[in-house]
Amino acid sequence: MSNRMQTLQQQRAKHALDRVKEAEQKYQGENRNTFVACAENAPASILINGLGQAAATLRAQAKGNREDPHRTVYDAVEGWLCRDDEAAPYASQKDLLAAIAAGDRDSYLHAQAEALAYLEWLKKFAVAFMKESQ
Numbered sequence: 001m002s003n004r005m006q007t008l009q010q011q012r013a014k015h016a017l018d019r020v021k022e023a024e025q026k027y028q029g030e031n032r033n034t035f036v037a038c039a040e041n042a043p044a045s046i047l048i049n050g051l052g053q054a055a056a057t058l059r060a061q062a063k064g065n066r067e068d069p070h071r072t073v074y075d076a077v078e079g080w081l082c083r084d085d086e087a088a089p090y091a092s093q094k095d096l097l098a099a100i101a102a103g104d105r106d107s108y109l110h111a112q113a114e115a116l117a118y119l120e121w122l123k124k125f126a127v128a129f130m131k132e133s134q
Contacts, residue, residue, distance in 0.1 A: 008087060009117075012080070012117060012118050012121050013121045015076075015079070015080050015083075015118070015121075016076070016080075016118060016121035016122040016125055017121070017125050019072070019075075019076040019079070019122060020039075020122065020125040020126050020129055020130065021129070022072075023035050023069070023072055023126070023130065024129050024130050026067075026072070027069060027130075031068075031069050032069075032130055032132075033132070034069040034070070035069035035072060035073065035126060035130065036126045036127060036130050036131045038058065038069055038070055038072075038073040039073055039119070039122050039123045039126035039127075040123050040126070040127065042054060042058070042073055042077070042119050042122075042123070043116055043119045043120065043123065045057065045058075046112060046115055046116055046119070047116070050112065051100065051108065051111055051112040051115050052097070052100045052101070052108070055074060055077065055078075055096055055097060055100065056097060058070045058071070058073055058074040058077075059071065059074050059097065062074065073122070074096075076118075076122055077096065077115055077118065077119065077122075078095075078096035080114070080115075080118045081096055081099075081111050081114060081115060081118075082094070082095075082096055082099060088114075089103075089107055089110045089111035089114050090103065090107065090111060099111075
């Protein structure tokens with residue numbers, strides 16, 4: 001790979017594609033459909049309820065099961081927003097919900113906008129690679 005920099009949009013796409021490819025290997029049947037539905041619904045949930053509520057709901061729906069598709073979507077968003085990168089809204093934080101609760105308004109609005117931009121990629125890739133034709 002070259003040393004040339006990727007745009008933020010390309011970085012979002014790569015991260016989302018990697019998470020979808022992992023989910024594609026991990027899930028079959030109903031869990032696969034649940035992952036796709038979560039990815040499709042997450043942006044609307046953020047727009048309606050806000051990032052904090054949407055993230056908390058995904059985590060709650062997983063019921064403590066780290067293998068649950070809801071948790072996988074949550075982990076993808078957390079991984080993007082809390083990555084070790086100065087451009088990340090909650091750079092190097094370990095827990096998205098804790099970062100949201102402790103952060104300021106500007107960080108929250110930045111994180112929410114970034115989550116929506118990221119989830120557009122996650123949603124498109126989930127549909128492209130994992131949605132079964134009806």
